[in-house]
Amino acid sequence: MSRRRGPVRRAEHRVPRPASGRRTPPAARPAPPAEQRADGGAPRRPRGAGAVPAVLHAAAAALLVVAVTATAAAGPAQPVVALAFLTLIAVGECVRITLPGDREQAPIGAAAALAYALLGPLRGLPTTHGVLQVVAVAGAGSLLAAAAPSLSRALPGAFGRALRRRRGRSPADLVRRDTAARRLLTVGFAAAVFQPLYNGGLLDRLPSAGPAYGVFLAVVAALAALCDATLAAALHRARTGLRFPAALEDELRSLPGIGSAIVATGMLVSLAAGEIGLWALPVFCAPLLLAQVSFRRAAAIRATTGQTIATLARATEVAGYTPPGHARRVADTACALGRELGLGTRELALLEYAALMHDVGQLSLVEPVPDGATALLPAAEQQRIARLGSEVIRRTGVPPRVAEQVARLADPCRRPDGGYDRSLPLSARIIRVANAHDDLLTAARGRGLSDPAGRLEALEALRLERGRAYDPRVVEALARMGGRAREPG
Known part of the structure; x- marks a missing residue:
């Protein structure tokens, strides 16, 4: 039986700060931070690129x-x-x-x-x-x-x-x-x-x-x-x-x-x-x-969109449905995976928006999921939450592709007939892996596992489900990054 999360201290509702130590909402960052990797370290640069x-x-x-x-x-x-x-x-x-x-x-x-x-x-x-x-x-x-x-x-x-x-x-x-x-x-x-x-x-x-x-x-x-x-x-x-x-x-x-x-x-x-x-x-x-005046007005519109996304991403944390910083960690991991897989700046921006709002559908739940770990729910329940979140996003003025990515988050990579579902957006597959990785890391830490052991366990769990629930390309990209997604907490 799911337990209701108790009152969360006010300090836990603070927006997580990036590695620079400054609060940087999406309004100030229309594109994902290129300088930050999922583990908070330096970006992966090609040899000799410097x-x-x-x-x-x-x-x-x-x-x-x-x-x-x-x-x-x-x-x-x-x-x-x-x-x-x-x-x-x-x-x-x-x-x-x-x-x-x-x-x-x-x-x-x-x-x-x-x-x-x-x-x-x-x-x-x-x-x-x-x-x-x-x-x-x-x-x-x-x-x-x-x-x-x-x-x-x-x-x-x-x-x-x-x-x-x-x-x-x-x-x-x-x-x-x-x-x-x-x-x-x-x-x-x-x-x-x-x-x-x-x-x-x-x-x-x-x-x-x-x-x-x-x-x-x-x-x-x-x-x-x-x-x-x-x-x-x-x-x-x-x-x-x-x-x-x-x-x-x-x-x-x-x-x-x-x-x-x-x-x-x-x-x-x-x-x-x-x-x-x-x-x-x-x-x-x-x-x-x-x-130039027109471009500045367009920048103001992007800032308003970023503020909307920041508010929606924080709503689930304030309501106690997800752990503090979960959306930001998933977004950072997803952006790092997107760069690893060769996505461009515009695709990375939409990917970050979708990753920040991927848990909005949880607001429809009567009882919160323990630790907000939707990756541990049955597939049908995950798909229902993703569809509800997509409907909320469609009414916010966010680009339609963001809502589409969120709607397809819980769809498996394999169709019922065993064929590969090539209509599933790459961004949705990336966010699914990033979200599951953070949920598994949080669960492992809750059981008292050390951080290296938790990262290894999470990566192995994703590899066991690759090809069915998770895209093998995305899982292997996470493995190449060392599985060092941003730590929970």
Whole structure:
């Protein structure tokens, strides 16, 4: 007979804190934490991946030093034009937006740097800057923006306060260096493709106002976008251990959004500058600034969704149906398994949401399950709880895929006829293993087993049921991680 859980002390209802020691609800983390593994340790990174950021940083730094030295020695060509683009790049770097996955982007700065790399004639007159000056201007603009928070202390008024607020929201220095190195190399690539052809007179056969010239610019801009996506995927893999195909897929999926706006704005500025001169910079960058406002509104919507998910995930703990921290531990284990199996950032975000709310259906129970261990219930009861939880989630405004994943949590991998159920979402199979693993660990600790013995017992129990109740791929992924899911309690 199930026993009713007694009153829980107030301290036990606190939201579990991650390894950093700060409370971080899903609203502040739209994507799963890439820096944290299920056992709370460092992420599993591929061998030799740490050399990738070092090589890219060294290449970007060397390129910038050479570019600044060469530009200073020869003197900048058309200094007024260079100063105008440098100022716009610096301002654009100060006005950033945060994309899903806690990735910062400076659309106006990136578009201005791309436009300068693709700049041909200016108000009908040819320009004479080359590849190295493009790199020097782009790098100087980024460095000026990086120094802006320190300079803001001497600036009174609203502008100084805005820069100081930006400093407080900045990501880690490591991420900023990755972004700066990647952008400098991408701009250098675009300039290396376009500027020699333009300055060498090979594009004279293409009229600057004709469609062929526009097509050529579009091709160069597209190649630059692919270069940037490839570098970003390589850095993402090196930092998080995510497989390169999944990381590259994430970057390519983001291109139709803000990436396409950056490329289109850079092309428009470079083309319009040939007719109206430097007035093209503020005129054609204004729509991109409005697009940033839309992205900020979308971020506010994501924050509201995260708050809803955090509330639902905590409801079962407050009501005494699940142990404190169970949902967070299952979500951390599920995200670690998802990264191990090659899921991308968007899939990991939905996976985390579903894992946090996987026990919402328990609120329909008259008597709580001891320790909230639904994995120890009969299969029919598990499926009923999963369906009820899915119905609750559908009414909260959470993406429909999250409700679908929760609804299929308790479905076995094998159909009654013995065949494999390929319609079962991978995310549901991952959460099922993560939830069962945490339930088994909690039960083992309740019997007084040591932590290593409990982890071994839980992994062996999952292996005995693989192929029937649990996906063999997911179980083996957990075994590769050492079965070191986050400890209960």
